[in-house]
Amino acid sequence: MANLKEIRSRITSVSSTRQITSAMKMVSAAKLKRAQDAITQMKPYAEKLKELLQDLSTSSDNDDTNSPYSVEREVKNVLVVAITSNRGLAGAFNANIIKGTNNLINTKLEGKNVTVMAIGKKADDFYKKTEYNIKGTTLPNNLNELYDDLSFENVSRVSEAIMSSFTYKQFDQVLLVYNEFVNAAVQNVNVEQFLPIVATTEDPSAKTKNTDYIFEPNKEMIVTELIPKSLKIQFYKAMLDSFASEHGARMTAMHKATDNAGTLIHDLKLVYNKARQAAITNEILEIVGGAAALDN
Secondary structure, three states, X not given: OOOHHHHHHHHHHHHHHHHHHHHHHHHHHHHHHHHHHHHHHHHHHHHHHXXXXXXXXXHOOOOXXXXXXXXXXXXXXXXXXXXXXXXXXXXXXXXXXXXXXXXXXXXXXXXXXXXXXXXXXHHHHHHOOOOOOOOOOOOOOOHHHHHHHOOHHHHHHHHHHHHHHHHOOOOOEEEEEEEEEOOOOOEEEEEEEEEOOOOOOOOHHHOOOOOOOOOOOOHHHHHHHHHHHHHHHHHHHHHHHHHHHHHHHHHHHHHHHHHHHHHHHHHHHHHHHHHHHHHHHHHHHHHHHHHHHHHO
């Protein structure tokens, strides 16, 4: 059994750790509220615009106004955008993205020439020394600074570079891998096709419905203006989803760490009290034994 001094030091150390995890939980909860509000306001608009984009792209299949972002080619070169965070202490948040990306590469993308564009320090550290690291492309590197100022303007520059690489046939397919925010405790790994634009999957009951759009000023301008903007919004929504998921995962992880620290302190105090009682009992036995020896 450890001596009393070691147990006291251990209790002090765990108490300090509990204060840190509790403070981190409170900070993440405050940041989560802002991030959750942002994604909650953005998601309905982004999803409806994506649906409109897919319908518009489908309706333009046999038209001269076809968008270059809806062209489907034989898939040889694939870009996978893995979105993680810059910091850890968020449970399995970053590990799930890396694991999901690796599973995607080893299953659906097996035999393809895959390039991984990492957003976030954790994914960048993992993939920069692998064969999937960005090389020989016009894509930007070191995208960790996006989280310093996560705005639509900054994210748009990255999405524009990805869209340009697709139109110049550097890549035949672009996939996004990110954590989709459900609530503070649940984040789902989502694999989403960014390019080329795919048609909306309709249920059989909806196949009889034909959507007739009135284009103003004309169809060509709608295609050239709306589609690039909606793609940027789709990419920005993925970043906001990941950002909110990060704070939700960190808040949950720090909450569990705080509870575990409290349980550990309780157990250590029991051990400390038992050790102290044993020491007191030993001292009493020594005193009684010494008195009995003097009597004899």
